[in-house]
Amino acid sequence: MNLEEVARLAGVSRSTVSRVLNGSSGVSPATRAAVESAVASMRYLPNQAARSLAGTRTDTVAVVVSEVHDRVFDDAFLTGVLRGVTSGLDGRRAVVAVNPPSVSDVDGCLVVSMDGHDPLPRGLSVPVVLVGRPLSGGLAYVDSDNLGGGVLAGRHLVARGRARVGVLAGPPDVAACVDRVAGFRRALGGSPPAGVVPCALTPDSGAAALAGLLASTPDIDGVFCATDAIAIGAVRYLRSVGARVPEDVSVVGFDDSVAATVCTPALTTVRQSAEDLGNTAAWRLVAELTGEQDLPQSIVLATELVIRESS
């Protein structure tokens, strides 16, 4: 089934059908109606390949997922982003490509990178929008307000009367973690944290980092962790050495992952919406593809403190 057949049924030419299908102006209402009813009655769907070949768009965008570091706790983030992306693509198709990105024949590219490097499709000359702030490079991105979330966490621990707080900062090359810690420091103002130690994005690494911190600074009464995964390790370690959470030590995480809700005690954390992130990034890319002007280079989405039992 092709344009030709639709045109014949509607009693017009191929071009006219094409015009209607593409929403061009300059088609009389009567003609348009005739074409639309023909399309509907035949259940006609345009051939995407022919469309791409003749036109200038492919109507598909690539979603490049970088999977560099340990990802145990990132699954929910990824599905959330994907969900948001597919719903924000406005009819375009999303092709998923995994790490060494070799995508072609796409109109644009969305990159979900959880580290700060740029796993950018090489030799790809289409608009790109990153999900998550890159540590360097002038590309457009959408990110959660990690800095603001860090501020929320900091103010919360201050409000709880915690005066000697440690920070399990995550990896220094993960922009989200860097920003979270920066925000946290800002909230503490003149009284800096009792200690800031980097760690990997796993509970085990969080536990080990906290053990090291407590060895040198035993009187800590609060811990801010750059992710929930780290916080879960921190809580586990604290309980293993007989410290009560939150009575002796308050713990705050970041992400509002499922794990944060099921662990004991349930984690106070900062929520970000992966779905909004994906949706907004898709929107930004589509806007660029449709030629909108004066688009923001970066978009930052609000985060929110969720108070539970650990603080």
Added chain:
Amino acid sequence: MNLEEVARLAGVSRSTVSRVLNGSSGVSPATRAAVESAVASMRYLPNQAARSLAGTRTDTVAVVVSEVHDRVFDDAFLTGVLRGVTSGLDGRRAVVAVNPPSVSDVDGCLVVSMDGHDPLPRGLSVPVVLVGRPLSGGLAYVDSDNLGGGVLAGRHLVARGRARVGVLAGPPDVAACVDRVAGFRRALGGSPPAGVVPCALTPDSGAAALAGLLASTPDIDGVFCATDAIAIGAVRYLRSVGARVPEDVSVVGFDDSVAATVCTPALTTVRQSAEDLGNTAAWRLVAELTGEQDLPQSIVLATELVIRESS
């Protein structure tokens, strides 16, 4: 850059380049080498749209994700499947489509359905492989050995000396849950469960279902839950009424989700590999697309008992 330019550089015709690119036999080694070096030096990539239009394939498959029920705990499953799929597609592109599937221009279709209904793309006349057994319909599918996993769980509780076990069975229209419970019953042999109650796939629903079960059967010493999410609710409820896990009551879940490892006590559960599931389904679809004969209608992947603290 197109075939023409490559042909010119290699000193042959377009047809010959096309033959080399598509691996047709009947090209002299010398010619083939010349073409390949031209392709490499120009970094030529065929235009996918033109290829689809002229040929008979699109080299892309749809991944249809059905999101019917509460999905809080399914994220890891989905990303696992997706990861497996993309790596099993052998160069083909994966387009993701969400629930009301309206995909076209694909060679085949992978459907990830977590309920038993068939959210099948209507009017799609391409091969389909389901990830997860459908409750009805004669479509090809790949599934975890939920029945076998249920057997493992049952034997385990028997070996632990548990004689009065309850079952939180999940929804009756989710094939995976149905199979898990069937396997569990089989392992118990002549001594049936003390009670089997359906519930939704959430911790809260699991807690409520267990409360109801305990009301009528207070002397239960073991609980098998169709998913980890349900098990987490069960554990929470048991502890809230002062029962010790596992001393008073053993609890076994299913899925080996992240939540199972971080909750207290850590859950004994049955592991399935979402990645293997996706990879195998992709393999099965590709095999059908490449014309392989005598393919199995269903493929079942082994599951594995993971013993932790809750039993």
Added chain:
DNA sequence: CTGTTAGCGCCTTCAA
């Protein structure tokens, strides 16, 4: 406002 025309880049007979 509508129809005619010329390709888009590739695969695939058919000849040579």
Added chain:
DNA sequence: TTGAAGGCGCTAACAG
């Protein structure tokens, strides 16, 4: 073993 030629279904000028 290779080349020439036609056409896949559509869009985008260009006429009328």
